[in-house]
Amino acid sequence: MKRIVCTLVLTLCAIALVGQLAAQTWQVAGPVPRWGHTAVIDPTTNVMVAFGGKVPGTNATPYLNLNDVWRLSGGLAWTALKPTGTAPAGRYQHSAVYDSLNNRMIVFGGAEGNASPCANDIWVLSDANGKTGTPAWVQLVPTGTTPAPRAQHGAVYDPNTNSMIVYG
Numbered sequence: 037m038k039r040i041v042c043t044l045v046l047t048l049c050a051i052a053l054v055g056q057l058a059a060q061t062w063q064v065a066g067p068v069p070r071w072g073h074t075a076v077i078d079p080t081t082n083v084m085v086a087f088g089g090k091v092p093g094t095n096a097t098p099y100l101n102l103n104d105v106w107r108l109s110g111g112l113a114w115t116a117l118k119p120t121g122t123a124p125a126g127r128y129q130h131s132a133v134y135d136s137l138n139n140r141m142i143v144f145g146g147a148e149g150n151a152s153p154c155a156n157d158i159w160v161l162s163d164a165n166g167k168t169g170t171p172a173w174v175q176l177v178p179t180g181t182t183p184a185p186r187a188q189h190g191a192v193y194d195p196n197t198n199s200m201i202v203y204g
Contacts, residue, residue, distance in 0.1 A: 066114030067106045072128030076141050076164070082110035083165040085117075085141055090128035099150055101126030107166050117166050121173035124159040133193035133200050140164050142176075142200050147187040154185035158200075 073089025086106045093100040103126040105117040130146025141164040145155050158176040163169040189204035 066108075067104065067116075070102060070128075072130075072147075073102070074130060074132035074143065076132055076134035078134060078136060078139065078165045080136060081165050081167055083167065084108040085134075085161070085164050085166075087132060087141065087143060087161070088124075088127050088130060088146070101128055101148060103127065105161065105171065115166065117171050119161060119171040119173050122175070123173050124157065124175070125155070127155060129187035129189075130155070131189055131191035131200075131202060133191050134164065135193055135195065135198070137195060138162075139168060142193070144191060144200060144202055145183075145186050145189065154187045156182050156185040 067086060068091055070089030070091050073086055075084050075086040077084050084107070086108070088102050088104070091100050091102060092098065103123045105119055107115045107117050109115070124143060125148050127146035127148050130143055132141055132143045134141055139162070141161040143159045143161070145157070147154050158178060160174050160176055161171050162174065163171045183202050186202075186204070189202055191200055191202045193200055
């Protein structure tokens, strides 16, 4: 008799648990899956900042280039950042570096179409980690010869010369 009662209780608990699980739904708690984006790390605050990329679209526009900005904090919580200023055009396969001294992400080039046109513009996201103020976009217009438009390239930041070095 005890065995039957225990089996019945366990069965009822299992049915209740399955009913609760079936009633639950999943929610996206971060950026949509993408490729060709960039991400930089702020080592002082343990924050990652991600920008842009490409996602599948609809039949009319098979791909969509993004220009959104997301922050991943050390607690593994995503936050959509809403920078002020004029944002760069949506793009993918661009490069980005992080200037930790000035808390800014610097973005160069990338593809703005499906495979072209490519850009050779430079954008700075100030207060990039979102911890010291509201992030803001500013387009830079450097002096000298601008590198040719490109995508799928790399870049590094040299803090000694405050320079972004682009290659490829």
